[in-house]
Amino acid sequence: MxxxxxxxxxxxxxxxxxxxxxxxxxxxxxxxxxxxxxxxxxxxxxxxxxxxxxxxxxxxxxxxxxxxxxxxxxxxxxxxxxxxxxxxxxxxxxxxxxxxxxxxxxxxxxxxxxxxxxxxxxxxxxxxxxxxxxxxxxxxxxxxxxxxxxTPALPLLRGLRGRSIDSITGVLNATSNYVLTLVEGGLPMIDAVKRAVEEKIAEPDPSIDLGGLDAAAKAVIMANTVGLPVSLRNVEVQSLLNLNEAYIRDAVRRGVRVKQVASIDLAKGRVSVKPMEVPAGGVLGSVSGNYNTLIIRLRDGNEITLIGPTGPAxxxxxxxxxxxxxxxxxxxxxxxx
Known part of the structure; x- marks a missing residue:
């Protein structure tokens, strides 16, 4: 029993x-x-x-x-x-x-x-x-x-512990994806956040997602899994809520997209979560909806990409x-x- x-x-x-x-x-x-x-x-x-x-x-x-x-x-x-x-x-x-x-x-x-x-x-x-x-x-x-x-991100990382990982980069928060896509389409940030809450994509307090804490917590767990001892208190976190809406829309016209990107640099021992411009057609730029993605760069020059859904419940x-x-x-x- x-x-x-x-x-x-x-x-x-x-x-x-x-x-x-x-x-x-x-x-x-x-x-x-x-x-x-x-x-x-x-x-x-x-x-x-x-x-x-x-x-x-x-x-x-x-x-x-x-x-x-x-x-x-x-x-x-x-x-x-x-x-x-x-x-x-x-x-x-x-x-x-x-x-x-x-x-x-x-x-x-x-x-x-x-x-x-x-x-x-x-x-x-x-x-x-x-x-x-x-x-x-x-x-x-x-x-x-x-x-x-x-999507089995942690089992994949555990399977790579015998290899030398240089860095891990990812888009790890679906709420931020959704809100940024609405802003790109012309909706004001405040209305985009309100819609995400109404549609139950975001929590009643969406600041944990949009402020970067959710993605930072995930990054900390991944970093520790591959041998980098770090705490949430050590992560550099920047919020999406301070971004200029015109900047987000202009990025699309320039062929890039603004995404909330989590970065783990194993060599330097640094973890960060912040808004970044990424190529619109690239792995990070194309992820949308409730999908997340990881790019794992190995020191031998190879890369492993993982894309998959996060949730629902x-x-x-x-x-x-x-x-x-x-x-x-x-x-x-x-x-x-």
Missing amino acids: LRIVLIGLGNVGKAFVKVLLAKAGELAKLGYEPCVVGALASRGGVVGDGCLSNKLLAELADKGLYGATEVRSIELGDLISLNPDVAVVAIPPSYRTGEPNLSMYRELVRNRVSVVTADKTGLALAYQELVGEARARGVYLGFTATVMAG GATAEVMFSDLLEYVELRLMMGKG
């Missing part, structure tokens, strides 16, 4: 419950029947004497905790007291202070609870600490969904389930089945 606790029941959290219900048989085939023992969100949580029923899980997948039966006031410690094997985390980021996210990850790892997460906060602010502590305590951290969610949840499968497979390999 695999004892699971759920933390966060927004769009991604609800989508994960749907995936878990649909794919439970894949875990059962490996000898780990999934058992959700508790769930926690901003307005409370649910715990059971044993596994939560599929009926209750279906309610959580549909409406989160709203309308779900047996909701009560609980805290993270209540979930940890249930002795879960793994916590599946899908909560909003908190880059400016790190809290409560960072303390939550520390408490889970300290109590030897493995983690599968789509939230970038902890790793963006304290990657080396959390990964080091997880290794010391034999805890699994699965965070494939934190970068390019629906269903794809992100499926990637999180892939991490859950990896966790189970690792347990089996280590003889902990």
Whole structure:
């Protein structure tokens, strides 16, 4: 049996419950029947004497905790007291202070609870600490969904750790892509941002995306994955919101496009996210919609390009389930089945 606790029941959290219900048989085939023992969100949580029923899980997948039966006031410690094997985390980021996210990850790892997460906060602010502590305590951290969610960017980078990487450049935020495209078409920046929020492409507070923090957090996780120890606090970040609209439109007439570009320079140990002009027909200039792209330059002169979708919530949840499968497979390999 695999004892699971759920933390966060927004769009991604609800989508994960749907995936878990649909794919439970894949875990059962490996000898780990999934058992959700508790769930926690901003307005409370649910715990059971044993596994939560599929009926209750279906309610959580549909409406989160709203309308779900047996909701009560609980805290993270209540979930940890249930002795879960793994916590599946899908909560909003908190880059400016790190809290409560960072303390939550520390408490889970300290109590030897493995983690599968789509939230970038902890790793963006304290990657080396959390990964080091997880290794010391034999805890699994699965965070494939934190970068390019629906496209396996981090597995690719892990596969390149034996090679010498010179730099990584990418367009990593779909909201910024969308807003810049609207401005290119003549819409004022303020109206473009408003439309992105109305169409649920951007969060109610779009400054995390347009200000560059989301892309910076992804860049930090990628940099650490390939051996560059850096924190979000070390990244040079410039916002799109200060750009002149006429400049964005004039760039198109000159055959270039303004994009929010994340850059990782392994040789110089620098990470930045800022608006840059890129060729309109190039890899970075042609990416649009919910697609992201990476260009990985190797020191032998070769390049690897990755282009793919980031999300939506269903794809992100499926990637999180892939991490859950990896966790189970690792347990089996280590003889902990």
